[in-house]
Amino acid sequence: MCNDYKSRVLLGTIGQDFSDLRIPLLFPEGMPNLEPRDDIRITDRGPILRWRAGETPSESGAELVQRRWSWPGAGGKPVYNFRSDGRDFGSGRCLIVTDGFYEFTTPTEPRKDKRKDKWLFTVAGEEWFCIAGLWRNTPDVGEAFTMLTTPPGPDVAPYHNRQVAVLPRARWRDWLDGSAKASELLGPCPPGMLKVEKVG
Secondary structure: OOOEEEEOOOHHHHHHHHHHOOOOEEOOOOOOOOOOEEEEEOOOEEEEEEEEOOOOHHHOEEEEEEEEEOEEOHHHOEEOEEEOOOOOOOOOEEEEEEOEEEEEEOOOOOEOOEOOEEEEEEEOOOOOEEEEEEEEEEOOOEEEEEEEEEOOOOOOOOOOOOEEOEEOHHHHHHHHOOOOOHHHHOOOOOOOOEEEEEOO
């Protein structure tokens, strides 16, 4: 399952797109330094958005913070992916900011110096997108997030038997503020939504 993704998304881009969606963007820890990265791996910090419900609608919005990807699970193994099937997630929802995620397969041409082929998945026609996730505060590592997964859509199925839950922009607020059930939002990507290219 996905254990590597990228984010070269600029703060100004996030701000403009959230303004276009009429979702207030909040910075509870100040403006984050979103360093462009081609590889964000398990235990690295990455940008996420989570909902803050204010006392009035004007005080509510999406908080942009940076948190650790994965928390320790049973036996100490990192929880970096979490199955969404049949679950609702009434709290702890977040969006993971990205412009591409990777999957790895057995090389088509086996070589001693290469263990896996690396494939980059992006959303067709979008500069960046969001993966549905969960965040929680843990005693071991503090606040951390994980990516939610679904059965694979046809674009991912040739490469893996699961896929991360990619949310269309029009449903970002519904996911964040909890106004829609997870079952209405999470599922395989439809054919052609994702572009794939071999990058390693």
